[in-house]
Amino acid sequence: MLGLIVLIIAFPVFWLVRTAILPGSDLALLPPVLRFTPDLHALRIVFVHDQFLQHFFNSLIVAVSATTIGLCVGFSAAYGLSRFRYHGKALLSVLILCLYVTPPIAMILPLYVIFQHVGLAGNVGSLVLAHSIFTVPLSTWMMRGFIARLPVEMEEAATIDGCNRVQGIIRIALPLLRPGIVATMVLAFIYSWNDFIYAVILTSGSDTTLPVMIAGYITNKATYWGRIAAAGTLVIAPPFIFGFLVQRHLAEGLSAGAVKS
Protein backbone atom coordinates (compact mmCIF):
# COMPACT_ATOMS: atom_id res chain seq x y z
CA MET A 1 0.00 0.00 0.00
CA LEU A 2 2.70 2.38 1.01
CA GLY A 3 4.62 1.35 -2.06
CA LEU A 4 1.73 2.30 -4.30
CA ILE A 5 1.52 5.70 -2.67
CA VAL A 6 5.22 6.27 -3.08
CA LEU A 7 4.85 5.35 -6.71
CA ILE A 8 2.01 7.80 -7.25
CA ILE A 9 3.93 10.51 -5.49
CA ALA A 10 7.25 9.96 -7.15
CA PHE A 11 6.15 9.20 -10.68
CA PRO A 12 5.39 12.71 -11.97
CA VAL A 13 8.71 13.95 -10.68
CA PHE A 14 10.52 11.02 -12.21
CA TRP A 15 8.74 11.75 -15.47
CA LEU A 16 9.82 15.35 -15.35
CA VAL A 17 13.46 14.52 -14.91
CA ARG A 18 13.25 11.86 -17.57
CA THR A 19 11.75 14.28 -20.07
CA ALA A 20 14.50 16.71 -19.27
CA ILE A 21 17.33 14.42 -20.26
CA LEU A 22 15.60 12.43 -22.98
CA PRO A 23 17.09 12.74 -26.42
CA GLY A 24 14.69 14.80 -28.49
CA SER A 25 13.92 12.03 -30.91
CA ASP A 26 12.75 9.73 -28.14
CA LEU A 27 10.22 12.14 -26.74
CA ALA A 28 7.33 10.96 -28.82
CA LEU A 29 8.16 7.29 -28.66
CA LEU A 30 5.61 4.91 -27.28
CA PRO A 31 5.97 2.67 -25.37
CA PRO A 32 8.12 5.07 -23.37
CA VAL A 33 11.79 4.37 -23.61
CA LEU A 34 13.29 3.68 -20.23
CA ARG A 35 16.81 2.97 -21.26
CA PHE A 36 18.48 5.76 -23.12
CA THR A 37 21.63 7.79 -23.10
CA PRO A 38 20.96 11.02 -21.25
CA ASP A 39 21.12 13.99 -23.52
CA LEU A 40 21.91 17.33 -21.98
CA HIS A 41 21.00 19.23 -25.12
CA ALA A 42 17.89 20.76 -23.57
CA LEU A 43 19.82 21.91 -20.55
CA ARG A 44 22.41 23.56 -22.73
CA ILE A 45 19.79 25.47 -24.68
CA VAL A 46 18.11 26.59 -21.52
CA PHE A 47 21.28 28.08 -20.14
CA VAL A 48 22.85 29.49 -23.24
CA HIS A 49 19.95 30.46 -25.39
CA ASP A 50 17.26 31.43 -22.94
CA GLN A 51 19.07 33.32 -20.23
CA PHE A 52 18.27 30.89 -17.48
CA LEU A 53 20.74 32.50 -15.12
CA GLN A 54 19.20 35.91 -15.60
CA HIS A 55 15.78 34.67 -14.62
CA PHE A 56 17.30 32.62 -11.85
CA PHE A 57 18.81 35.71 -10.28
CA ASN A 58 15.58 37.61 -10.70
CA SER A 59 13.70 34.88 -8.88
CA LEU A 60 16.37 34.76 -6.21
CA ILE A 61 16.49 38.50 -5.57
CA VAL A 62 12.74 38.77 -5.43
CA ALA A 63 12.35 35.79 -3.14
CA VAL A 64 15.05 36.90 -0.71
CA SER A 65 13.77 40.47 -0.59
CA ALA A 66 10.14 39.52 -0.19
CA THR A 67 11.04 37.05 2.55
CA THR A 68 13.06 39.68 4.38
CA ILE A 69 10.31 42.26 4.27
CA GLY A 70 7.78 39.68 5.30
CA LEU A 71 9.83 38.55 8.23
CA CYS A 72 10.63 42.05 9.47
CA VAL A 73 7.09 43.34 9.36
CA GLY A 74 5.63 39.99 10.32
CA PHE A 75 7.82 39.34 13.32
CA SER A 76 7.21 42.78 14.68
CA ALA A 77 3.48 42.45 14.25
CA ALA A 78 3.45 38.91 15.63
CA TYR A 79 5.39 39.89 18.70
CA GLY A 80 3.05 42.75 19.38
CA LEU A 81 0.03 40.53 18.90
CA SER A 82 1.38 37.75 21.08
CA ARG A 83 2.80 39.58 24.01
CA PHE A 84 0.57 42.54 24.53
CA ARG A 85 -3.04 43.49 24.87
CA TYR A 86 -4.05 46.81 23.45
CA HIS A 87 -6.80 48.65 21.72
CA GLY A 88 -7.23 47.68 18.11
CA LYS A 89 -5.39 44.42 18.51
CA ALA A 90 -8.33 42.35 17.30
CA LEU A 91 -8.85 44.72 14.41
CA LEU A 92 -5.25 44.45 13.32
CA SER A 93 -5.48 40.69 13.53
CA VAL A 94 -8.60 40.61 11.41
CA LEU A 95 -7.15 43.00 8.85
CA ILE A 96 -4.05 40.90 8.43
CA LEU A 97 -6.28 37.88 7.93
CA CYS A 98 -8.24 39.80 5.31
CA LEU A 99 -5.03 40.65 3.55
CA TYR A 100 -4.09 37.01 3.58
CA VAL A 101 -7.33 35.80 2.01
CA THR A 102 -7.50 38.45 -0.69
CA PRO A 103 -7.02 36.70 -4.02
CA PRO A 104 -3.81 37.82 -5.76
CA ILE A 105 -5.56 38.64 -8.99
CA ALA A 106 -7.66 41.13 -7.08
CA MET A 107 -4.60 42.90 -5.75
CA ILE A 108 -2.73 42.94 -9.03
CA LEU A 109 -5.24 45.18 -10.73
CA PRO A 110 -4.78 48.25 -8.54
CA LEU A 111 -1.14 47.50 -7.89
CA TYR A 112 -0.44 47.38 -11.60
CA VAL A 113 -1.80 50.88 -11.99
CA ILE A 114 -0.17 52.24 -8.83
CA PHE A 115 3.18 50.87 -9.89
CA GLN A 116 2.82 52.51 -13.27
CA HIS A 117 2.10 55.85 -11.63
CA VAL A 118 5.10 55.48 -9.37
CA GLY A 119 7.35 54.31 -12.16
CA LEU A 120 7.97 50.85 -10.78
CA ALA A 121 6.25 49.16 -13.70
CA GLY A 122 7.95 45.98 -14.84
CA ASN A 123 10.59 46.42 -12.20
CA VAL A 124 11.79 43.61 -10.01
CA GLY A 125 10.94 45.88 -7.08
CA SER A 126 7.27 45.84 -7.95
CA LEU A 127 7.37 42.08 -7.72
CA VAL A 128 9.02 42.22 -4.32
CA LEU A 129 6.24 44.42 -3.01
CA ALA A 130 3.62 42.21 -4.60
CA HIS A 131 5.03 39.06 -3.03
CA SER A 132 5.19 40.74 0.34
CA ILE A 133 1.39 40.75 0.26
CA PHE A 134 1.68 37.10 0.99
CA THR A 135 4.87 36.88 3.00
CA VAL A 136 3.86 39.52 5.56
CA PRO A 137 0.65 37.83 6.70
CA LEU A 138 2.27 34.41 6.44
CA SER A 139 5.15 35.50 8.65
CA THR A 140 2.79 37.16 11.09
CA TRP A 141 0.64 34.08 11.50
CA MET A 142 3.49 31.63 11.74
CA MET A 143 5.58 33.72 14.12
CA ARG A 144 2.54 34.36 16.24
CA GLY A 145 2.15 30.65 16.79
CA PHE A 146 5.82 30.20 17.56
CA ILE A 147 6.08 33.20 19.86
CA ALA A 148 2.96 32.20 21.73
CA ARG A 149 4.62 28.91 22.56
CA LEU A 150 7.57 30.68 24.09
CA PRO A 151 6.99 31.37 27.78
CA VAL A 152 7.02 35.05 28.66
CA GLU A 153 9.10 34.28 31.69
CA MET A 154 12.15 34.06 29.48
CA GLU A 155 12.01 37.67 28.47
CA GLU A 156 10.87 38.77 31.88
CA ALA A 157 13.93 37.17 33.37
CA ALA A 158 16.00 39.17 30.93
CA THR A 159 14.35 42.43 31.98
CA ILE A 160 15.08 41.68 35.61
CA ASP A 161 18.70 41.26 34.67
CA GLY A 162 18.75 44.75 33.27
CA CYS A 163 17.84 44.40 29.59
CA ASN A 164 15.06 46.43 28.14
CA ARG A 165 12.38 44.74 26.09
CA VAL A 166 14.14 44.85 22.76
CA GLN A 167 17.38 43.51 24.14
CA GLY A 168 15.41 40.79 25.82
CA ILE A 169 14.02 39.79 22.47
CA ILE A 170 17.32 39.83 20.70
CA ARG A 171 19.26 38.00 23.36
CA ILE A 172 16.72 35.47 24.56
CA ALA A 173 13.72 35.07 22.32
CA LEU A 174 15.30 35.17 18.88
CA PRO A 175 17.77 32.34 19.41
CA LEU A 176 15.01 30.20 20.85
CA LEU A 177 12.76 31.06 17.96
CA ARG A 178 15.33 30.20 15.35
CA PRO A 179 13.63 26.99 14.10
CA GLY A 180 10.37 28.86 13.75
CA ILE A 181 12.01 31.76 11.98
CA VAL A 182 13.80 29.41 9.61
CA ALA A 183 10.59 27.55 8.84
CA THR A 184 8.83 30.83 8.16
CA MET A 185 11.64 32.03 5.93
CA VAL A 186 11.59 28.81 3.95
CA LEU A 187 7.85 28.86 3.40
CA ALA A 188 7.91 32.51 2.37
CA PHE A 189 10.85 31.90 0.05
CA ILE A 190 9.15 28.93 -1.57
CA TYR A 191 5.99 30.92 -2.11
CA SER A 192 7.83 33.77 -3.75
CA TRP A 193 9.99 31.44 -5.80
CA ASN A 194 6.98 29.55 -7.11
CA ASP A 195 4.80 32.54 -7.80
CA PHE A 196 3.47 32.94 -11.29
CA ILE A 197 0.41 35.16 -11.30
CA TYR A 198 2.12 38.27 -9.95
CA ALA A 199 5.19 37.73 -12.06
CA VAL A 200 3.47 37.16 -15.36
CA ILE A 201 1.45 40.37 -15.08
CA LEU A 202 3.90 42.70 -13.41
CA THR A 203 7.11 41.76 -15.21
CA SER A 204 8.17 40.73 -18.66
CA GLY A 205 11.16 40.05 -20.82
CA SER A 206 14.46 39.74 -19.08
CA ASP A 207 13.13 41.11 -15.81
CA THR A 208 10.91 38.16 -15.32
CA THR A 209 11.20 35.16 -13.03
CA LEU A 210 11.70 31.46 -13.67
CA PRO A 211 8.07 30.33 -13.63
CA VAL A 212 7.19 32.87 -16.30
CA MET A 213 10.14 31.74 -18.36
CA ILE A 214 8.94 28.16 -18.21
CA ALA A 215 5.40 29.15 -19.10
CA GLY A 216 6.84 30.95 -22.07
CA TYR A 217 7.89 27.64 -23.55
CA ILE A 218 4.26 26.90 -24.34
CA THR A 219 3.72 28.87 -27.49
CA ASN A 220 1.25 28.85 -30.32
CA LYS A 221 3.78 27.23 -32.55
CA ALA A 222 5.13 24.49 -30.36
CA THR A 223 5.54 23.25 -26.83
CA TYR A 224 9.19 22.80 -26.07
CA TRP A 225 8.86 19.80 -23.81
CA GLY A 226 12.55 19.17 -23.39
CA ARG A 227 13.33 22.72 -22.33
CA ILE A 228 10.31 22.88 -20.07
CA ALA A 229 11.37 19.75 -18.27
CA ALA A 230 15.01 20.78 -18.07
CA ALA A 231 14.28 24.22 -16.70
CA GLY A 232 11.53 22.79 -14.54
CA THR A 233 13.84 20.29 -12.90
CA LEU A 234 16.21 23.08 -12.01
CA VAL A 235 13.47 25.35 -10.79
CA ILE A 236 12.03 22.88 -8.33
CA ALA A 237 15.43 22.13 -6.82
CA PRO A 238 15.60 24.98 -4.26
CA PRO A 239 12.10 24.38 -2.84
CA PHE A 240 12.90 20.69 -2.59
CA ILE A 241 16.12 21.27 -0.72
CA PHE A 242 14.74 23.91 1.62
CA GLY A 243 11.57 21.94 2.19
CA PHE A 244 13.47 18.86 3.29
CA LEU A 245 15.58 20.90 5.65
CA VAL A 246 12.64 22.22 7.60
CA GLN A 247 10.05 19.50 7.13
CA ARG A 248 9.77 18.88 10.81
CA HIS A 249 8.60 22.42 11.49
CA LEU A 250 6.48 22.76 8.41
CA ALA A 251 3.38 21.27 9.94
CA GLU A 252 3.69 23.53 12.95
CA GLY A 253 3.92 26.59 10.84
CA LEU A 254 1.31 25.57 8.31
CA SER A 255 -1.29 25.10 10.98
CA ALA A 256 -0.37 28.56 12.16
CA GLY A 257 -0.58 27.83 15.79
CA ALA A 258 -4.12 26.60 15.66
CA VAL A 259 -3.63 24.02 18.32
CA LYS A 260 -2.68 25.16 21.79
CA SER A 261 -0.34 22.62 23.26
Next chain:
Amino acid sequence: MIGRATRRRRLTPYYFAAPAVIYLFGMWIYPLIYSVNLSLHQTEIYQLMTGGSFVGLGNFGELFQYNRFWNSLRVTGILTGVCVGTEFLLGLGLAILLNTAIVARRVFRAIAIIPLMLTPVVLGTDFKIMFNYLYGVVNWALTTVGLQPVQWLSNSFWAMVSVMITEIWNQSSFVALILLAGLQSIPTELYESAFVDGANNFRIFWSIRLPLILPMIFVAVFWRTIAVFRIFDVPYIVTSGGPVFSTEALSLLVNDIGYQAGQMGLAAALSLIMIVAMIAFALIYNRFFRFENE
Protein backbone atom coordinates in the same frame (compact mmCIF):
# COMPACT_ATOMS: atom_id res chain seq x y z
CA MET B 1 1.25 62.70 35.82
CA ILE B 2 2.33 59.91 33.54
CA GLY B 3 6.06 59.59 33.67
CA ARG B 4 8.06 59.19 30.49
CA ALA B 5 8.87 55.57 31.26
CA THR B 6 5.24 54.67 31.81
CA ARG B 7 4.14 56.36 28.63
CA ARG B 8 6.81 54.55 26.70
CA ARG B 9 5.69 51.26 28.20
CA ARG B 10 2.08 51.98 27.29
CA LEU B 11 3.03 52.84 23.73
CA THR B 12 5.33 49.85 23.20
CA PRO B 13 2.74 47.53 21.64
CA TYR B 14 1.91 50.25 19.14
CA TYR B 15 5.53 50.48 18.14
CA PHE B 16 5.50 46.78 17.38
CA ALA B 17 2.29 47.07 15.46
CA ALA B 18 3.34 50.15 13.51
CA PRO B 19 5.16 48.49 10.57
CA ALA B 20 2.22 46.20 9.96
CA VAL B 21 -0.27 49.05 10.15
CA ILE B 22 1.71 51.16 7.72
CA TYR B 23 2.06 48.16 5.46
CA LEU B 24 -1.66 47.42 5.60
CA PHE B 25 -2.57 50.95 4.68
CA GLY B 26 -0.11 51.19 1.85
CA MET B 27 -0.45 47.76 0.33
CA TRP B 28 -4.01 46.79 1.06
CA ILE B 29 -6.36 49.58 2.03
CA TYR B 30 -5.12 52.06 -0.52
CA PRO B 31 -5.11 49.59 -3.43
CA LEU B 32 -8.56 48.40 -2.40
CA ILE B 33 -9.95 51.91 -2.43
CA TYR B 34 -8.33 52.36 -5.81
CA SER B 35 -9.95 49.16 -6.98
CA VAL B 36 -13.37 50.27 -5.81
CA ASN B 37 -12.89 53.51 -7.68
CA LEU B 38 -11.78 51.61 -10.74
CA SER B 39 -14.80 49.35 -10.62
CA LEU B 40 -17.14 52.33 -10.74
CA HIS B 41 -15.69 53.56 -14.01
CA GLN B 42 -15.50 52.12 -17.44
CA THR B 43 -11.76 52.14 -17.81
CA GLU B 44 -9.95 50.60 -20.70
CA ILE B 45 -6.37 49.60 -20.24
CA TYR B 46 -5.10 52.50 -22.25
CA GLN B 47 -7.10 54.89 -20.07
CA LEU B 48 -5.44 53.82 -16.87
CA MET B 49 -3.43 56.96 -16.39
CA THR B 50 -6.17 59.31 -17.44
CA GLY B 51 -9.23 57.61 -16.02
CA GLY B 52 -12.39 56.43 -17.69
CA SER B 53 -16.01 57.47 -17.59
CA PHE B 54 -18.10 57.01 -14.50
CA VAL B 55 -20.68 54.23 -14.74
CA GLY B 56 -21.65 53.70 -11.14
CA LEU B 57 -22.70 50.11 -10.61
CA GLY B 58 -22.90 49.51 -14.35
CA ASN B 59 -19.90 47.19 -14.34
CA PHE B 60 -21.50 44.97 -11.75
CA GLY B 61 -24.71 44.86 -13.73
CA GLU B 62 -22.78 43.93 -16.82
CA LEU B 63 -21.08 41.14 -14.91
CA PHE B 64 -24.31 39.62 -13.72
CA GLN B 65 -25.53 39.41 -17.27
CA TYR B 66 -22.30 37.91 -18.53
CA ASN B 67 -22.57 34.16 -19.05
CA ARG B 68 -18.84 33.66 -18.65
CA PHE B 69 -19.14 35.15 -15.17
CA TRP B 70 -21.66 32.53 -14.09
CA ASN B 71 -19.60 29.87 -15.84
CA SER B 72 -16.48 30.77 -13.92
CA LEU B 73 -18.48 30.80 -10.71
CA ARG B 74 -19.61 27.28 -11.50
CA VAL B 75 -16.11 26.15 -12.44
CA THR B 76 -14.56 27.67 -9.32
CA GLY B 77 -17.28 26.20 -7.13
CA ILE B 78 -16.83 22.70 -8.52
CA LEU B 79 -13.05 22.95 -8.36
CA THR B 80 -13.13 24.14 -4.77
CA GLY B 81 -15.65 21.59 -3.60
CA VAL B 82 -14.13 18.56 -5.30
CA CYS B 83 -10.50 19.44 -4.69
CA VAL B 84 -10.85 20.36 -1.04
CA GLY B 85 -13.03 17.36 -0.34
CA THR B 86 -10.76 14.89 -2.11
CA GLU B 87 -7.63 16.42 -0.62
CA PHE B 88 -9.19 16.11 2.80
CA LEU B 89 -9.99 12.43 2.35
CA LEU B 90 -6.67 11.57 0.76
CA GLY B 91 -4.77 13.70 3.24
CA LEU B 92 -6.53 12.06 6.14
CA GLY B 93 -5.79 8.62 4.76
CA LEU B 94 -2.17 9.49 4.17
CA ALA B 95 -1.87 10.97 7.65
CA ILE B 96 -3.33 7.87 9.28
CA LEU B 97 -1.01 5.69 7.24
CA LEU B 98 2.02 7.76 8.16
CA ASN B 99 0.96 7.75 11.76
CA THR B 100 0.99 3.98 12.03
CA ALA B 101 3.90 3.11 9.77
CA ILE B 102 6.55 3.53 12.39
CA VAL B 103 9.27 2.05 10.25
CA ALA B 104 11.15 4.88 8.58
CA ARG B 105 8.35 7.32 9.16
CA ARG B 106 10.68 10.23 8.62
CA VAL B 107 11.61 8.92 5.19
CA PHE B 108 8.01 8.49 4.14
CA ARG B 109 7.07 11.88 5.46
CA ALA B 110 9.89 13.38 3.47
CA ILE B 111 8.64 11.61 0.37
CA ALA B 112 5.11 12.75 1.05
CA ILE B 113 6.23 16.35 0.96
CA ILE B 114 7.59 16.03 -2.57
CA PRO B 115 4.41 16.98 -4.44
CA LEU B 116 4.00 20.05 -2.27
CA MET B 117 7.33 21.53 -3.24
CA LEU B 118 6.71 21.54 -6.96
CA THR B 119 6.38 24.96 -8.54
CA PRO B 120 2.82 25.10 -9.86
CA VAL B 121 4.01 26.11 -13.32
CA VAL B 122 6.40 23.16 -13.47
CA LEU B 123 3.69 20.94 -12.06
CA GLY B 124 1.23 22.15 -14.66
CA THR B 125 3.58 21.63 -17.58
CA ASP B 126 4.61 18.23 -16.27
CA PHE B 127 1.01 17.05 -16.09
CA LYS B 128 0.26 18.69 -19.39
CA ILE B 129 2.96 16.54 -20.89
CA MET B 130 1.68 13.42 -19.19
CA PHE B 131 -1.92 14.06 -20.21
CA ASN B 132 -1.12 14.65 -23.85
CA TYR B 133 -3.57 12.74 -25.99
CA LEU B 134 -1.18 11.25 -28.49
CA TYR B 135 2.14 11.09 -26.72
CA GLY B 136 1.30 11.27 -23.07
CA VAL B 137 2.25 8.47 -20.73
CA VAL B 138 -1.18 8.38 -19.09
CA ASN B 139 -2.97 7.47 -22.29
CA TRP B 140 -0.24 5.00 -23.13
CA ALA B 141 -0.84 3.29 -19.78
CA LEU B 142 -4.58 3.23 -20.42
CA THR B 143 -4.20 1.62 -23.85
CA THR B 144 -1.81 -0.94 -22.45
CA VAL B 145 -4.47 -2.25 -20.10
CA GLY B 146 -7.04 -2.21 -22.85
CA LEU B 147 -8.88 1.03 -22.14
CA GLN B 148 -9.58 3.81 -24.58
CA PRO B 149 -7.30 6.83 -24.58
CA VAL B 150 -8.92 9.87 -23.00
CA GLN B 151 -8.99 13.38 -24.40
CA TRP B 152 -7.67 14.78 -21.16
CA LEU B 153 -7.10 18.29 -22.31
CA SER B 154 -9.49 18.78 -25.18
CA ASN B 155 -12.70 17.50 -23.68
CA SER B 156 -14.67 19.80 -21.37
CA PHE B 157 -15.30 17.21 -18.71
CA TRP B 158 -11.90 15.58 -18.76
CA ALA B 159 -10.15 18.94 -18.78
CA MET B 160 -11.74 19.69 -15.42
CA VAL B 161 -10.67 16.25 -14.22
CA SER B 162 -7.10 16.88 -15.38
CA VAL B 163 -6.94 20.17 -13.53
CA MET B 164 -8.41 18.58 -10.43
CA ILE B 165 -6.04 15.63 -10.52
CA THR B 166 -3.10 17.98 -10.85
CA GLU B 167 -4.19 20.15 -7.95
CA ILE B 168 -5.14 17.23 -5.73
CA TRP B 169 -1.84 15.47 -6.40
CA ASN B 170 -0.06 18.68 -5.51
CA GLN B 171 -1.76 19.60 -2.28
CA SER B 172 -3.00 16.46 -0.56
CA SER B 173 0.31 16.30 1.24
CA PHE B 174 -0.42 19.71 2.73
CA VAL B 175 -3.54 18.35 4.39
CA ALA B 176 -1.71 15.16 5.32
CA LEU B 177 1.09 17.10 7.02
CA ILE B 178 -1.27 19.14 9.12
CA LEU B 179 -3.44 16.19 10.10
CA LEU B 180 -0.40 14.07 10.84
CA ALA B 181 0.86 16.70 13.26
CA GLY B 182 -2.53 16.60 14.90
CA LEU B 183 -2.59 12.83 15.12
CA GLN B 184 0.87 12.74 16.60
CA SER B 185 -0.04 15.17 19.32
CA ILE B 186 -2.65 12.82 20.75
CA PRO B 187 -1.27 11.22 23.90
CA THR B 188 -1.06 7.45 23.63
CA GLU B 189 -2.61 6.93 27.04
CA LEU B 190 -5.96 7.70 25.46
CA TYR B 191 -5.55 4.78 23.09
CA GLU B 192 -4.38 2.47 25.80
CA SER B 193 -7.31 3.13 28.07
CA ALA B 194 -9.64 2.68 25.14
CA PHE B 195 -8.06 -0.66 24.26
CA VAL B 196 -8.44 -1.77 27.86
CA ASP B 197 -12.09 -0.85 27.65
CA GLY B 198 -12.44 -3.13 24.64
CA ALA B 199 -12.65 -0.61 21.81
CA ASN B 200 -11.69 -1.75 18.35
CA ASN B 201 -9.68 0.27 15.85
CA PHE B 202 -12.60 1.84 14.11
CA ARG B 203 -14.15 3.00 17.35
CA ILE B 204 -10.86 4.48 18.44
CA PHE B 205 -10.58 6.41 15.25
CA TRP B 206 -14.12 7.70 15.29
CA SER B 207 -14.42 8.65 18.94
CA ILE B 208 -10.90 9.62 19.90
CA ARG B 209 -8.77 10.62 16.96
CA LEU B 210 -11.30 12.41 14.83
CA PRO B 211 -12.66 14.74 17.52
CA LEU B 212 -9.17 15.58 18.73
CA ILE B 213 -7.87 16.56 15.32
CA LEU B 214 -10.97 18.54 14.48
CA PRO B 215 -9.16 21.89 14.92
CA MET B 216 -6.51 20.79 12.45
CA ILE B 217 -9.18 19.67 10.02
CA PHE B 218 -10.80 23.08 10.19
CA VAL B 219 -7.48 24.79 9.60
CA ALA B 220 -6.61 22.57 6.65
CA VAL B 221 -10.04 22.95 5.03
CA PHE B 222 -9.90 26.70 5.56
CA TRP B 223 -6.56 27.23 3.86
CA ARG B 224 -7.33 24.85 1.03
CA THR B 225 -10.63 26.53 0.28
CA ILE B 226 -8.95 29.92 0.18
CA ALA B 227 -6.23 28.57 -2.07
CA VAL B 228 -8.40 26.72 -4.57
CA PHE B 229 -10.83 29.62 -4.86
CA ARG B 230 -8.03 31.82 -6.14
CA ILE B 231 -6.46 29.11 -8.30
CA PHE B 232 -4.73 30.43 -11.40
CA ASP B 233 -1.44 28.75 -12.27
CA VAL B 234 -2.64 25.20 -12.80
CA PRO B 235 -5.68 25.84 -15.03
CA TYR B 236 -3.77 28.53 -16.91
CA ILE B 237 -0.88 26.24 -17.73
CA VAL B 238 -2.60 22.90 -18.14
CA THR B 239 -5.67 23.96 -20.06
CA SER B 240 -5.50 27.74 -20.51
CA GLY B 241 -9.04 28.01 -19.26
CA GLY B 242 -10.04 24.78 -20.87
CA PRO B 243 -11.72 23.95 -24.11
CA VAL B 244 -14.30 26.66 -24.45
CA PHE B 245 -13.90 28.11 -20.97
CA SER B 246 -14.72 24.84 -19.26
CA THR B 247 -11.88 25.26 -16.81
CA GLU B 248 -11.94 29.03 -16.61
CA ALA B 249 -11.84 29.74 -12.91
CA LEU B 250 -12.61 33.20 -11.54
CA SER B 251 -9.00 34.34 -11.48
CA LEU B 252 -8.55 33.42 -15.10
CA LEU B 253 -11.66 35.34 -16.04
CA VAL B 254 -10.41 38.45 -14.25
CA ASN B 255 -7.13 38.12 -16.07
CA ASP B 256 -8.85 37.72 -19.39
CA ILE B 257 -11.20 40.65 -18.88
CA GLY B 258 -8.54 42.93 -17.52
CA TYR B 259 -5.38 42.17 -19.42
CA GLN B 260 -6.58 40.50 -22.59
CA ALA B 261 -9.72 42.43 -23.29
CA GLY B 262 -8.49 45.54 -21.54
CA GLN B 263 -11.64 46.17 -19.55
CA MET B 264 -9.98 47.19 -16.32
CA GLY B 265 -13.11 48.57 -14.71
CA LEU B 266 -15.02 45.38 -15.32
CA ALA B 267 -12.10 43.30 -14.07
CA ALA B 268 -11.89 45.40 -10.93
CA ALA B 269 -15.57 44.83 -10.30
CA LEU B 270 -15.18 41.08 -10.57
CA SER B 271 -12.10 41.08 -8.36
CA LEU B 272 -14.01 43.04 -5.73
CA ILE B 273 -16.69 40.39 -5.75
CA MET B 274 -13.98 37.80 -5.17
CA ILE B 275 -12.48 39.77 -2.31
CA VAL B 276 -15.82 40.22 -0.60
CA ALA B 277 -16.59 36.54 -0.98
CA MET B 278 -13.27 35.54 0.55
CA ILE B 279 -13.44 37.98 3.44
CA ALA B 280 -16.98 36.94 4.20
CA PHE B 281 -15.93 33.32 4.13
CA ALA B 282 -12.94 33.98 6.37
CA LEU B 283 -14.90 35.97 8.94
CA ILE B 284 -17.82 33.57 9.08
CA TYR B 285 -15.54 30.54 9.26
CA ASN B 286 -13.55 32.24 11.97
CA ARG B 287 -16.65 33.03 13.96
CA PHE B 288 -17.85 29.46 13.74
CA PHE B 289 -14.65 27.61 14.31
CA ARG B 290 -12.64 30.15 16.20
CA PHE B 291 -9.32 28.87 15.04
CA GLU B 292 -7.86 32.30 15.45
CA ASN B 293 -7.12 31.94 19.12
CA GLU B 294 -6.27 34.95 21.20
